Amino acid sequence: MHDVKTDAALDSAWSGGASPFAMGSKKLGMWLFIVSDTLTFSALLITYTYSRITNPDWPKPFPMNPAIIFSTTMTVVLLASSLTMVMAVMAAQRNDRKKTVLWMIATMAGGLTFMALHLREWFHLFEEGATITHNPWGTPLFGAVFFGVTGMHMTHVLIGVIYLGIVATGYGRGKFSAEDVEVNGLYWHFVDLVWMFVFPLVYLMSVKY
Amino acid sequence: MVTHENGGGHGHHQAPTGFIRKYVFSIDHKVIGIQYLCLALFSVFVGMALSALMRLHLGWPNAHWSIFKGGLMTPEQYLALMTMHGTIMVFMVLTTAPQSGFGNYFLPIQIGAADMAFPVLNMLSFWTTMVSLLVMIAAFFVAGGAPIGGWTSYPPLSALGEMAGPGQGAGETLWIIGLAIFCGASLMGALNFITTLIDLRAKGMTLGRLPLTCWTWFVTAILGLLAFGVLLAACILLLLDRVAGTSFFIPGGLVITDQVITWHKGGSPLLWQHLFWFFGHPEVYIAILPGMGVASHLLSTFSRKPVFGYRAMVGAICGIGFLGFCVWGHHMFISGMSPYSAFAFSILTMTIGVPSAIKTFNWLGTLWGGKITFNCAMLFALGFVSLFVSGGLSGLFLAQPALDLYLHDGYFVVAHFHLIMGVAAIFGMFAGLYFWFPKMFGRFLNEGIGKLHFWLTFIGVYAIFMPMHFLGLAGHPRRYFDTTAVEFLQKLQPVHVFISIAAFITIGAQLIFLFNFFYSLYAGKECKEENPWHATTLEWSIPTPPPFDNFAGVEPVVYHGPYEFSVPGAADDYIPQHLAPNLVKKA
């Protein structure tokens, strides 16, 4: 009486003994982390919007030239680093260790360039008198949100660069697998994806005309 | 097989030998589970000691006690005790023990895995939790002492620093940092649990054959994954308000103790309430869901009957998890919220009554006509059901905005959440401990002492928390230090005395438990059998105590549902999940 039920049950993707998504656990783990981190960033961006709704004197301080052009460049750099990461993952899947490491170094370079540009932008704002607590244009929450959100994103970029460094070294020495590179890639693309929301909300919605 | 190359694959790692690798930085889920339980046991006694001091004061507000400087407790000391009591109990006991403690130990075994999916991450999440506990406890020892803002830490007073009171300086900063670290630890734990359950189930362990304990650990982990991310953001923002001088949660024009605050403006304290309760309501289900799983499991095992309506139970667990994200506004009815939102939150909150009632009736249905054994584990499971019902009913009162305007922030709320979250969840843990102790340590907890412990605790907690409903109805606000200074509260003082005495007796009963725990650990009745309770799930198919890799490198195969008790036509009144169909003895 049980056999029929048992056989049917053992056939489906969810019947145990294998991953129902046909993928390694590490990848699933990273996806779950990304879900949680998405909510952290969402909460930050929702805080931004909430603050903007409740503060009608929200400033719009970024001129098209140079601020917007500059931040657009940053966006393109970060996007480019995602493309190099895609190349690294593809190389890793072909078992081409050398190319993988090179593409990963290119990705790190992209990340570091993004950070350097971003810090320049920060210092530019400091010069204009805008800090996390004060700014010359309107509600002090503007600086809090700007530096809070971009700072949190930059922390993620920094962690990403370090993570890339560790995985690239380990993979080059044969300690890590192609899957590790792929999982690393998931994280990196996620950091890029978050910026796709930060950039329009923080910069493009605050253009000075 | 892909899954098995990752971390917790079957029979991959070898038992470590050194003391440190074996007991301190262990990656064995069973050791980590016990570590979590020890952390929770330590925390629960700290939390209880704090509550004893509070009850001492509330019962006899003007008596002199030599433990306090000058013989009397100060209001700030009272608030610090209350804050730390709440925080330690909610985060370090109710969130760790049922999920990370028992879940870590038994989830992999019940699904037939050799370990968690990420054993090293598992170790990290325990030690991160430990760091978070130490950081929070450190708040007692810094200048100004522990924070006084309550476990919900509402701004603006929690965001302004020292000027808002002693404890709101360094103590509050440590509190927030500790909480942020705890978010990280819970996140690691949650993603490990989810991955383990999805990827490492043994062959034949379909979702429909998962023990309900596993279902609740699974849904709890999902709640944790989604909720702690939001709390982390809130903690970061509050920390920025405190240390970087931002004003996310601080409005302009505040006057604190005659001082006008000019350096903050534009923020909204209500934003913190939204963020906190968006996490906070799922959190209360994080605390209770594993208890529900244990209760279902034990009611079935000890009435020798399948769980009544297994599918409905699973549906209710998922429904509760889903609705848990839709109701946070019921903590904010008096915040001046829009009546339309309040209406929506009220309806959604009452909707949770539906899955809760499904669970309750199915528990009763499971018991109906069963051959019930009243051992300690079963008594605590029954106690859980009783407390869940008592506490849940008062929730329905609080869910009406019109009633809540009066009851909010009063003792009625204190009674509600202690019965349902505090005590019910703890009963779930006790039930689990009496049930699994023999498997974990190879000895039984003493039944005689256990029954004494049960009855004292059961009567004790009702004696403590039932009268609080009446205090609340009489208008007694919560978190009040001096109940004798207000005229209408003076008349309620005898109730406080009664509650305090009941509390001391109940706390004493926990010492009986502590004695039983250590006594039985070393001298309890030995359990050499694999399956002393004649239970069905996989943890009872392996030696007692379980070997390092659980199934000795053999992958178990599952053929049966989790609760096949008293199956017609079978010789025994239980069919273990792993028993091949041709081996089931016919009557």
Next chain:
Amino acid sequence: MNDHAHAEEAHAGASVGTNLAIWIGLVAITGLEVFLAYEELQPTLMLTILIGLSLVKAAMIMSYFMHLKFERFSLVLWLVPAMIFCIAMMMIFFFTEAYWGMGLRPH
């Protein structure tokens, strides 16, 4: 499912050309966004369009760069709805309350 089958599945993915096309698309959408900002649209309208475009970009990154298009669809069903639901709940109630609170302020 045997190891071989899995190896094939894991390696399946877009070609370099497709990924490059996706990338160019992402840059183009970014350019469009900046152009819209330059055009000084009415803020609510602009916010709506920007969020819409960002969601499109996110979908492109997730499907191709992050391989979600090539994983089993059940994975998408496990990950995405829960996330979207939480975000939607926050947005619905937080913003309602923000506007409501503004209405209560003395004028």
